[in-house]
Amino acid sequence: MSSTAATDVVPGTAPSGKGKLTEKTRAERKLGLMLCAPAVVMMLLVTAYPIVYAIILSLQKKDLRFPAEGGFVGLSNYITVLGSSLWWQSVFNTAFITVISVAIELVIGMAVALIMHRAIFGRGLVRTSVLIPYGIVTVVAAFAWFYAFDPGSGFVNHLPLIADNKAWFGGRFSSFAVIIMAEVWKTTPFMALLLLAGLATIDESLYEAARVDGASAWQRFTRITLPLLKPALLVALLFRTLDAFRVFDSIFIMTKGAQNTESVSIVGYQQLLSRLNLGLGSAVSVLIFLIVLLIAFAFVKGFGTTVPKGGGQED
Amino acid sequence: MRHGTGEYTRWSIAIAVVFVAAMFPVLWIVSLSFKTPATVGDGRLIPKKWTFDNYKGLFSGGFDSPLLRPLINSILIALIATVIAVALASLAAYAIARLDFPGKALVLGGALAVSMFPPISVVGPLFDMWRTLGLYDTYPGLIIPYLTFALPLAIYILVAFFREIPWDLEEAAQVDGATPFQAFRRIIFPLAAPGVFTAAILVFIFAWNDFVFAISLTSSNASRTVPAAIAFFTGESQFTSPTGNIAAAAVLVTVPIIVFVLIFQRRIVAGLTAGAVKG
Numbered sequence: 001m002s003s004t005a006a007t008d009v010v011p012g013t014a015p016s017g018k019g020k021l022t023e024k025t026r027a028e029r030k031l032g033l034m035l036c037a038p039a040v041v042m043m044l045l046v047t048a049y050p051i052v053y054a055i056i057l058s059l060q061k062k063d064l065r066f067p068a069e070g071g072f073v074g075l076s077n078y079i080t081v082l083g084s085s086l087w088w089q090s091v092f093n094t095a096f097i098t099v100i101s102v103a104i105e106l107v108i109g110m111a112v113a114l115i116m117h118r119a120i121f122g123r124g125l126v127r128t129s130v131l132i133p134y135g136i137v138t139v140v141a142a143f144a145w146f147y148a149f150d151p152g153s154g155f156v157n158h159l160p161l162i163a164d165n166k167a168w169f170g171g172r173f174s175s176f177a178v179i180i181m182a183e184v185w186k187t188t189p190f191m192a193l194l195l196l197a198g199l200a201t202i203d204e205s206l207y208e209a210a211r212v213d214g215a216s217a218w219q220r221f222t223r224i225t226l227p228l229l230k231p232a233l234l235v236a237l238l239f240r241t242l243d244a245f246r247v248f249d250s251i252f253i254m255t256k257g258a259q260n261t262e263s264v265s266i267v268g269y270q271q272l273l274s275r276l277n278l279g280l281g282s283a284v285s286v287l288i289f290l291i292v293l294l295i296a297f298a299f300v301k302g303f304g305t306t307v308p309k310g311g312g313q314e315d
Numbered sequence: 316m317r318h319g320t321g322e323y324t325r326w327s328i329a330i331a332v333v334f335v336a337a338m339f340p341v342l343w344i345v346s347l348s349f350k351t352p353a354t355v356g357d358g359r360l361i362p363k364k365w366t367f368d369n370y371k372g373l374f375s376g377g378f379d380s381p382l383l384r385p386l387i388n389s390i391l392i393a394l395i396a397t398v399i400a401v402a403l404a405s406l407a408a409y410a411i412a413r414l415d416f417p418g419k420a421l422v423l424g425g426a427l428a429v430s431m432f433p434p435i436s437v438v439g440p441l442f443d444m445w446r447t448l449g450l451y452d453t454y455p456g457l458i459i460p461y462l463t464f465a466l467p468l469a470i471y472i473l474v475a476f477f478r479e480i481p482w483d484l485e486e487a488a489q490v491d492g493a494t495p496f497q498a499f500r501r502i503i504f505p506l507a508a509p510g511v512f513t514a515a516i517l518v519f520i521f522a523w524n525d526f527v528f529a530i531s532l533t534s535s536n537a538s539r540t541v542p543a544a545i546a547f548f549t550g551e552s553q554f555t556s557p558t559g560n561i562a563a564a565a566v567l568v569t570v571p572i573i574v575f576v577l578i579f580q581r582r583i584v585a586g587l588t589a590g591a592v593k594g
Contacts, residue, residue, distance in 0.1 A: 029416040032415070033418065035406040035407060035409060035410035036410050036418070039407040042403060043466055045463070046441070047437060050436075054439060115330065119326050122327075126333050127584065130333065131583060136341070137523065140542075143545070143565050148340060153355050153356050155343065193588055194588060238431075242433075246433050246434065246435065248527055249526040252546065265433070265435040268435045268438070273530075278439055285433075285436040285440075292436075
């Protein structure tokens with residue numbers, strides 16, 4: 001694919017090219033748009049169009065189990081969702097899991113990043129072992145943790161200081177603990193690698209200077225590392241927060257939402273695909289979309305300009 | 316720099332902790348996959364009695380076996396999505412990195428927005444649309460959402476890589492008498508290939524990993540991928556828990572990715588960080 005692109009493209013070399021600058025510019029613009037078009041169309045087709053469709057569905061009574069009933073119902077689906085304790089509980093659960101897991105990931109991720117950056121030996125080993133959770137399918141990670149804590153097949157209940165018969169998935173917060181552990185295990189590598197990349201951009205001589213001035217390791221970390229790491233930190237936090245907010249796989253495998261552990265995505269899935277209530281389910285989908293927009297907006301607004309713009313600068 | 320033994324000990328402990336934390340759950344599921352139903356609950360890391368039955372069970376019955384068809388589906392769907400996504404992303408990234416046209420920032424901003432998009436928000440409409448279009452429970456029905464959600468990642472990685480390529484070389488080669496195609500093939504392609512390959516690895520991991528679309532847009536082994544198939548495993552009879560089979564399937568779906576990750580770790584790290592931090 002890219003071969004056709006590049007051969008057709010090279011400015012001013014096409015046989016028919018007249019070599020005029022304005023025409024060249026115009027040709028370049030047209031070509032640029034043409035090359036981007038397939039990707040843009042694809043992304044619009046599967047995100048923009050369906051979200052508009054979801055908004056339309058959310059204003060209708062549409063339940064595939066009762067196809068005869070239907071029609072425009074205004075905001076009543078939203079009123080139903082927003083008036084249900086299930087929804088608010090799932091919002092709380094999702095926020096809880098997101099905040100706790102991202103906070104833990106930030107601390108561990110930073111520690112691992114510093115180990116990878118500063119270790120006097122074994123960096124390769126750390127980097128390799130950190131990449132393993134990243135590569136593992138989330139469902140598999142969820143099963144691994146589920147089986148570790150499952151009283152029937154796990155080793156956790158055989159550990160000292162833990163009751164043999166502790167039913168981890170019998171209670172809400174012990175279920176959360178395992179779900180969060182699985183999330184943290186699976187996604188800390190991503191956090192650590194982004195922070196490592198940020199650490200690599202910090203000028204080493206700053207540390208030397210601080211050391212000469214007698215700054216302690218902690219002072220060097222809080223006065224040099226953290227401020228200079230801010231851009232990388234924000235990118236990592238934004239992506240991880242939004243990603244954690246979508247939490248689905250681990251909960252689906254471990255509790256299926258039992259013991260009041262539903263996340264918003266689980267509630268959406270249950271409405272849409274277990275109950276086939278497209279109207280109500282779409283209202284949930286749209287609300288999730290709005291929350292994600294809100295989080296993204298809050299990050300961009302609250303932390304300023306450091307979110308990657310990518311296209312902005314020149315090469 | 317001098318390093319005291321104390322420092323060596325501290326680093327050794329830190330590295331060991333990271334290594335064990337990263338590996339332990341994996342080792343546990345490997346261990347379960349080799350245990351017999353009678354010993355599955357013994358809590359030992361090394362199985363007392365080894366068995367391959369869990370693996371055999373996954374493939375007994377040939378094409379109707381619990382795992383063979385999903386494994387083929389996973390491989391094909393992830394590969395096709397990867398090839399198309401990387402092709403489309405290469406075109407777009409080439410344009411963004413190299414050409415001057417209005418709307419560049421918009422394309423990148425749009426891609427960023429898509430990468431933050433909650434998949435569950437489009438699953439319902441896609442379910443409904445796919446049923447109408449006949450794409451429900453088919454390969455394209457999964458490939459299309461995968462490549463959409465993989466495109467932003469691929470575009471960001473490739474733009475970052477393409478910006479580093481000294482494109483002047485291409486023109487220089489042409490001045491020296493190479494055709495545009497020769498210039499591309501000999502000069503640019505070898506320089507761009509590593510970036511394209513990096514994007515491909517990450518897109519493949521993404522598609523291989525998906526669960527939400529896989530359980531929502533499929534209903535049978537005709538197109539179900541391994542993660543979805545594992546989630547719906549039932550025991551061979553009502554009286555056997557499928558723990559061993561699930562563990563074995565989990566190992567099978569993990570091993571190729573781990574091998575992949577180990578071989579291409581440098582590229583994966585480069586790719587993950589290129590898109591996000593260089594920006």
